[in-house]
Amino acid sequence: MESTIIAPPPPSSLAVFREDLFKGKVLFCTGGGSGICKDMTEAVLRHGANAVIVGRKLERLNEAAKELATATGRKVLAVQADVREPKQLQDAVTKTIKEFGRIDFVICGAAGNFLAPIEGLSENAFKTVISIDLLGTYNTVKATLPYIREARGSYIHVSATLHYKGIWDKNSQLGVVNQWVFLGIPHQAHVSAAKAGVDALSAVIAVEEGPRGVRSNVIAPGPIADTEGVKRLVQDSIYGKHPGKALPLQRFGEKADISNATVFLFSGAANYITGQIMVVDGGEIHTGLGAIRSYPEIVLKPLPKL
Template identity: 65%
Template structure:
């Protein structure tokens, strides 16, 4: 008997077209993958957007694609979110272009597979700086404008820190801090009319994250995750985008300080992809199963 497979739908099939008319989205990491899909969905419902990242060529191409696909304006702004002055300048350019910021996605992230014994101090620090400090810098730079518009934040996290996930100490620490930061932001800024929530994606097919982190078979092909997917399929970027549209909408006006896991139920059947305890006793023996660090 075949298992039921949940469908993938576009947000426009569920939510009204002008949901975010007159609003402006500010998204870090919006040049590719999950964050680009989230930006596109919000734009399809009426918002203009600014996408922020370090690679201007990628951002410019993505901004053009997003504008063409949605008919809304998308501004590409180069900035390293680890540097407060650069993210502040990106916010200033957004305000100069659009005059406001209503919605913020803190999505820039970095990750790779490495056991603690082989993870350098610099590697650990870099992920903390991008994921955690970058999120804080983005909040600080955008908060006056989000307060003014009674807007909302979405932070992109992960499910790795819900249990001890080998080879992921750096991102587990970083994302746990992001979750905590969002909760404090929700409590402190709620009286000002600001909401803050977290989306924790599971494995999403076709993304750079899955390409980098997915465990490889002996022939180099990615391992299948379908056996741990109660929803019967791999995640799609639209799944995350749909969650973002909902959380930013007035339908979620009483939802703040929450972590929304979007993983097709994967967390409940999650297994460590590398052989355990072999992977921690002899890390060199599993190097061929891991994509080389970029």
């Protein structure tokens, strides 16, 4: 049987794109105080932009802003706002315009998640995630759209791959999926519903705002190492024992993989791309969760010639 080849780690975006790619540009990022969105923000800063990071916890935001500014030499403004509250977002946008005079890029990344079966999921818990992820994205777009139109700018909405999965039919003799997209991941009804809505919202924005020079795309991260999502969702799965084995590229993603996708989608190289969902997952949606039995052995083991 052939040995597997693990995909190399992601390069720095600076090794691929010009350092001054976003000089003079301004990023507005919800959820930018931590996690993947913080790394996405840092990548845009490293290419010359300034940024505003928005979140509910001001102490965390201030700390993140200081770290980002120190690491990149760019200006980073921390603004406290709850994306569920339109007035707070409007105030955050006003502060952004007062400080920088423009908004070119928006990352809608504020999100909430936890594990819960539908049976144990309260209406309030479901509503909370929908309000943060989906309504929060809508509120962010509404608050920033006049300035994104003016700049002919771009939106990136952070989704997930939870609602794209196929499920392996254990009764199948072939050991393959019996159906494919939009089936479901256990204990993720709330976030799957929210992210499916985010995907649809982005597509509508792309259609309505494209004639005004505005682009809207989605980045859907797969399993990303060193994130809470991976720690919570895969610790008891096959991934916990053999990280990356069930992915075609044989490794979990890194935050830099998402950062590189961010720089690309905001760059001029993507100026003809809108209304799309960029899945960054090493091919996991095609093979993950047992979609193909004994992957990758099934494709590496020699078969008789016919």
